[in-house]
Amino acid sequence: xxxxxxxxxxxxxxxxxxxxxxxxxxxxxxxxxxxxxxxxxxxxxxxxxxxxxxxxxxxxxxxxxxxxxxxxxxxxxxxxxxxxxxxxxxxxxxxxxxxxxxxxxxxxxxxxxxxxxxxxxxxxxxxxxxxxxxxxxxxxxxxxxxxxxxxxxxxxxxxxxxxxxxxxxxxxxxxxxxxxxxxxxxxxxxxxxxxxxxxxxxxxxxxxxxxxxxxxxxxxxxxxxxxxxxxxxxxxxxxxxxxxxxxxxxxxxxxxxxxxxxxxxxxxxxxxxxxxxxxxxxxxxxxxxxxxxxxxxxxxxxxxxxxxxxxxxxxxxxxxxxxxxxxxxxxxxxxxxxxxxxxxxxxxxxxxxxxxxxxxxxxxxxxxxxxxxxxxxxxxxxxxxxxxxxxxxxxxxxxxxxxxxxxxxxxxxxxxxxxxxxxxxxxxxxxxxxxxxxxxxxxxxxxxxxxxxxxxxxxxxxxxxxxxxxxxxxxxxxxxxxxxxxx
Amino acid sequence: xxxxxxxxxxxxxxxxxxxxxxxxxxxxxxxxxxxxxxxxxxxxxxxxxxxxxxxxxxxxxxxxxxxxxxxxxxxxxxxxxxxxxxxxxxxxxxxxxxxxxxxxxxxxxxxxxxxxxxxxxxxxxxxxxxxxxxxxxxxxxxxxxxxxxxxxxxxxxxxxxxxxxxxxxxxxxxxxxxxxxxxxxxxxxxxxxxxxxxxxxxxxxxxxxxxxxxxxxxxxxxxxxxxxxxxxxxxxxxxxxxxxxxxxxxxxxxxxxxxxxxxxxxxxxxxxxxxxxxxxxxxxxxxxxxxxxxxxxxxxxxxxxxxxxxxxxxxxxxxxxxxxxxxxxxxxxxxxxxxxxxxxxxxxxxxxxxxxxxxxxxxxxxxxxxxxxxxxxxxxxxxxxxxxxxxxxxxxxxxxxxxxxxxxxxxxxxxxxxxxxxxxxxxxxxxxxxxxxxxxxxxxxxxxxxxxxxxxxxxxxxxxxxxxxxxxxxxxxx
Numbered sequence: 001x002x003x004x005x006x007x008x009x010x011x012x013x014x015x016x017x018x019x020x021x022x023x024x025x026x027x028x029x030x031x032x033x034x035x036x037x038x039x040x041x042x043x044x045x046x047x048x049x050x051x052x053x054x055x056x057x058x059x060x061x062x063x064x065x066x067x068x069x070x071x072x073x074x075x076x077x078x079x080x081x082x083x084x085x086x087x088x089x090x091x092x093x094x095x096x097x098x099x100x101x102x103x104x105x106x107x108x109x110x111x112x113x114x115x116x117x118x119x120x121x122x123x124x125x126x127x128x129x130x131x132x133x134x135x136x137x138x139x140x141x142x143x144x145x146x147x148x149x150x151x152x153x154x155x156x157x158x159x160x161x162x163x164x165x166x167x168x169x170x171x172x173x174x175x176x177x178x179x180x181x182x183x184x185x186x187x188x189x190x191x192x193x194x195x196x197x198x199x200x201x202x203x204x205x206x207x208x209x210x211x212x213x214x215x216x217x218x219x220x221x222x223x224x225x226x227x228x229x230x231x232x233x234x235x236x237x238x239x240x241x242x243x244x245x246x247x248x249x250x251x252x253x254x255x256x257x258x259x260x261x262x263x264x265x266x267x268x269x270x271x272x273x274x275x276x277x278x279x280x281x282x283x284x285x286x287x288x289x290x291x292x293x294x295x296x297x298x299x300x301x302x303x304x305x306x307x308x309x310x311x312x313x314x315x316x317x318x319x320x321x322x323x324x325x326x327x328x329x330x331x332x333x334x335x336x337x338x339x340x341x342x343x344x345x346x347x348x349x350x351x352x353x354x355x356x357x358x359x360x361x362x363x364x365x366x367x368x369x370x371x372x373x374x375x376x377x378x379x380x381x382x383x384x385x386x387x388x389x390x391x392x393x394x395x396x397x398x399x400x401x402x403x404x405x406x407x408x409x410x411x412x413x414x415x416x417x418x419x420x421x422x423x424x425x426x427x428x429x430x431x432x433x434x435x436x437x438x439x440x441x442x443x444x445x446x447x448x449x450x451x452x453x454x455x456x457x458x459x460x461x462x463x464x465x466x467x468x469x470x471x472x473x474x475x476x477x478x479x480x481x482x483x484x485x486x487x
Numbered sequence: 488x489x490x491x492x493x494x495x496x497x498x499x500x501x502x503x504x505x506x507x508x509x510x511x512x513x514x515x516x517x518x519x520x521x522x523x524x525x526x527x528x529x530x531x532x533x534x535x536x537x538x539x540x541x542x543x544x545x546x547x548x549x550x551x552x553x554x555x556x557x558x559x560x561x562x563x564x565x566x567x568x569x570x571x572x573x574x575x576x577x578x579x580x581x582x583x584x585x586x587x588x589x590x591x592x593x594x595x596x597x598x599x600x601x602x603x604x605x606x607x608x609x610x611x612x613x614x615x616x617x618x619x620x621x622x623x624x625x626x627x628x629x630x631x632x633x634x635x636x637x638x639x640x641x642x643x644x645x646x647x648x649x650x651x652x653x654x655x656x657x658x659x660x661x662x663x664x665x666x667x668x669x670x671x672x673x674x675x676x677x678x679x680x681x682x683x684x685x686x687x688x689x690x691x692x693x694x695x696x697x698x699x700x701x702x703x704x705x706x707x708x709x710x711x712x713x714x715x716x717x718x719x720x721x722x723x724x725x726x727x728x729x730x731x732x733x734x735x736x737x738x739x740x741x742x743x744x745x746x747x748x749x750x751x752x753x754x755x756x757x758x759x760x761x762x763x764x765x766x767x768x769x770x771x772x773x774x775x776x777x778x779x780x781x782x783x784x785x786x787x788x789x790x791x792x793x794x795x796x797x798x799x800x801x802x803x804x805x806x807x808x809x810x811x812x813x814x815x816x817x818x819x820x821x822x823x824x825x826x827x828x829x830x831x832x833x834x835x836x837x838x839x840x841x842x843x844x845x846x847x848x849x850x851x852x853x854x855x856x857x858x859x860x861x862x863x864x865x866x867x868x869x870x871x872x873x874x875x876x877x878x879x880x881x882x883x884x885x886x887x888x889x890x891x892x893x894x895x896x897x898x899x900x901x902x903x904x905x906x907x908x909x910x911x912x913x914x915x916x917x918x919x920x921x922x923x924x925x926x927x928x929x930x931x932x933x934x935x936x937x938x939x940x941x942x943x944x945x946x947x948x949x950x951x952x953x954x955x956x957x958x959x960x961x962x963x964x965x
Contacts, residue, residue, distance in 0.1 A: 082533075083533045089532070091532070096532065101531075101532070101533070102526065102531070103526060200535060201533065201535050202533040204532045205532075205533070207763075208763035208764050209763035236537060237535050238535065238536070238537050238538065238764060238765050238766055239763075239765075316763055318567075318758075319565050319758070321576075322567060322575060322576020323530040323532070323574060323575050323576050325569060325571075325576060327571050327574075328529055328574060329531065339627075343569055363758065366758035366760055367756055367758060368758075371758075375760060
């Protein structure tokens with residue numbers, strides 16, 4: 001028998017509209033699963049069951065009355081980086097372990113207006129700084145495919161929750177791969193839209209010029225539904241872009257014949273496991289069989305992505321995180337003797353090791369005498385990488401390659417080696433530096449662990465990416481696989 | 488040895504926008520602490536700044552008014568440092584690409600010569616909050632009402648050579664920002680304040696001396712005192728064989744001296760970088776021109792017009808254009824008295840200004856409006872009353888709120904212009920002073936003044952002085 005948690009978001013939405021089941025039933029079903037299955041996964045930081053059920057009851061009234069939207073009554077999970085009015089918003093940090101946000105992030109508000117119900121807040125790397133979800137103050141998240149493995153990060157809680165069917169979808173954020181890499185490691189569809197497509201207001205900033213909100217879902221079709229409700233210009237975010245949001249669902253079925261797919265030469269050369277590469281190539285063959293043309297593309301500056309990113313992102317974070325000073329909100333040390341003591345101990349106690357490492361790095365690269373050599377140079381390289389992408393898109397419709405160099409690794413395997421950990425983002429960072437939309441979709445398994453295919457498009461090509469992903473998912477069933485313990 | 492003083496000013500003018508530069512919170516002064524700080528001002532997690540376009544418009548207005556280049560692309564940067572009244576841990580300011588660059592401001596020296604002071608730049612930034620140390624025993628209170636108030640920081644070249652020049656420059660900018668209606672200029676509330684960079688060097692030396700920055704001067708008097716104290720302090724150190732340490736200093740108005748706040752070595756490394764939350768400010772020519780079309784007649788233009796059309800001196804023109812309101816008042820008077828601009832100028836700068844000062848009120852609150860003052864001056868012009876009587880009438884008008892004619896009528900202050908009446912008085916005076924008359928006629932010309940005085944005494948000063956002179960001469964001659 002098909003259970004509610006086997007249904008995609010689109011199928012649940014259809015069932016709700018047809019009143020095959022109620023929002024309260026769906027919500028309760030997922031809340032029950034969270035209660036039962038989350039303790040082993042640690043995917044959730046806060047579960048707001050009562051609010052969710054109350055909202056579900058209201059949604060049912062709307063659905064009964066026939067004036068509901070397509071997402072009305074749909075329960076999802078929010079990454080704990082989004083401020084939620086009246087609900088604990090920790091950003092995975094001790095610093096905000098007591099912070100109840102007094103307002104909703106624009107993403108949360110828009111989804112809520114669309115009738116979406118928030119089940120709770122998902123675990124994440126502290127302040128979204130991490131690729132394994134091991135930097136969270138709330139402890140590591142486990143990968144539902146193998147509890148000894150990491151789920152990826154920083155949206156690891158969102159990924160684990162959806163992969164384990166604790167929720168049909170989740171919001172996430174992606175600064176250097178934080179949606180796509182966990183999606184790849186947990187066999188989900190993850191999309192990071194164009195920088196500026198989704199408002200950053202209320203999304204706790206890590207690196208402002210790179211952060212972008214997106215979704216983790218089972219299918220591209222689900223992502224199309226959810227992203228449509230999240231995207232759009234927000235007057236409260238100066239970097240959000242005022243271009244119309246297309247109906248992503250309307251173009252999912254467009255045929256791919258004649259489409260040009262660029263294969264990122266540098267991705268296949270750089271530290272990619274051969275077995276992993278083969279799965280990606282197999283996926284590309286499917287596209288070829290659908291009439292797409294594969295073209296080798298070189299982005300010569302792309303190998304500089306990781307060092308560039310690890311200058312720009314820490315620089316911005318070192319400044320963004322200055323507001324956490326123990327004065328107005330968040331963690332404050334006991335009995336400070338003076339102002340400097342208040343700052344030092346509140347921040348020293350409130351932040352974890354990885355956050356401190358990045359604040360230190362960022363402070364260094366912005367310092368007098370080093371700014372030109374690091375920050376300014378990184379910005380110039382960033383421009384070169386962006387130009388590389390622009391040149392590539394003059395000849396191809398989308399770019400494809402692996403999402404992550406390896407499948408999920410063991411919890412604890414890389415925590416003592418930050419540089420190895422940073423190399424996890426080697427394929428994903430480029431899209432953030434250039435502000436491009438990018439996705440990861442499931443394309444197979446290696447030793448029982450999921451592998452992702454990355455698709456990168458030109459600015460505001462979300463509809464094309466979702467179309468390309470959807471057609472692939474019509475031909476394959478990787479995205480339908482559910483880890484055994486969570487079926 | 489003789490020393491030359493070198494001064495540059497950084498003026499902070501709070502822009503008179505209704506809301507803050509990056510948030511929708513109101514900017515009004517004097518609300519209960521933290522009542523005007525919203526989530527953006529409090530730097531809550533997740534909030535973002537959105538630039539107030541009105542602040543941009545005002546900065547452009549200033550740039551155009553001081554003949555500066557208005558940058559078509561300027562950039563906001565973050566100035567990073569920790570302080571409790573700086574909620575984000577950084578101040579959003581402009582660093583490498585300010586909105587206004589290279590303007591000028593002409594000031595009038597005491598000797599009447601004009602001096603040109605260069606304006607290096609003017610940039611937009613947000614004000615910080617206030618730390619309240621006095622009211623809390625052993626603690627510091629934080630009021631973030633001011634946090635996020637838009638500031639225009641106007642940076643001059645080190646072109647001023649005395650405290651007086653610095654004050655003249657500061658006053659000139661003060662006048663300009665109020666003309667432009669971009670700043671209320673209220674120095675007590677801190678809406679208009681400056682930091683002064685002061686150094687000294689041996690006269691004739693090209694290289695600048697080591698400078699000290701005196702922070703937060705918020706009255707013209709303090710600026711002059713602080714700079715003069717600082718100059719004397721620096722000269723004393725150098726002449727005593729010492730060296731000036733580059734440092735930031737505070738002026739203590741009670742003691743009239745400056746004291747060190749922090750040295751250059753202790754200064755923060757602000758780690759400026761472009762604020763990724765804000766897009767570059769891109770202004771097209773049509774926007775800049777639309778702002779230009781809203782510029783009022785500027786103080787210098789107005790002063791030039793007064794000198795050219797009304798024949799006023801540079802000093803008078805400067806005083807009458809020191810505020811837009813003063814100019815408006817003056818023009819209100821002369822509109823009714825064409826041809827008597829100099830008389831009107833004397834009265835506005837003399838009696839009226841003295842009365843305003845005495846009551847400590849602004850010209851807009853004057854107890855005698857421009858029309859009434861014109862009415863009074865018209866009676867001088869048509870010789871109904873003398874200038875001396877007019878001053879008495881003015882007093883009454885000021886205290887009783889009456890028209891000039893009503894006061895003149897009630898007090899009988901009308902001038903005697905009837906020749907027959909004046910001749911009659913002269914005859915009486917001559918008859919009562921035969922000795923003086925004889926002396927005068929035998930050559931003591933000096934006694935003419937005595938007879939004028941006697942006539943005026945008898946008429947209680949109301950006889951028309953011109954007529955008295957003419958008639959006396961005739962009659963005394965016999």
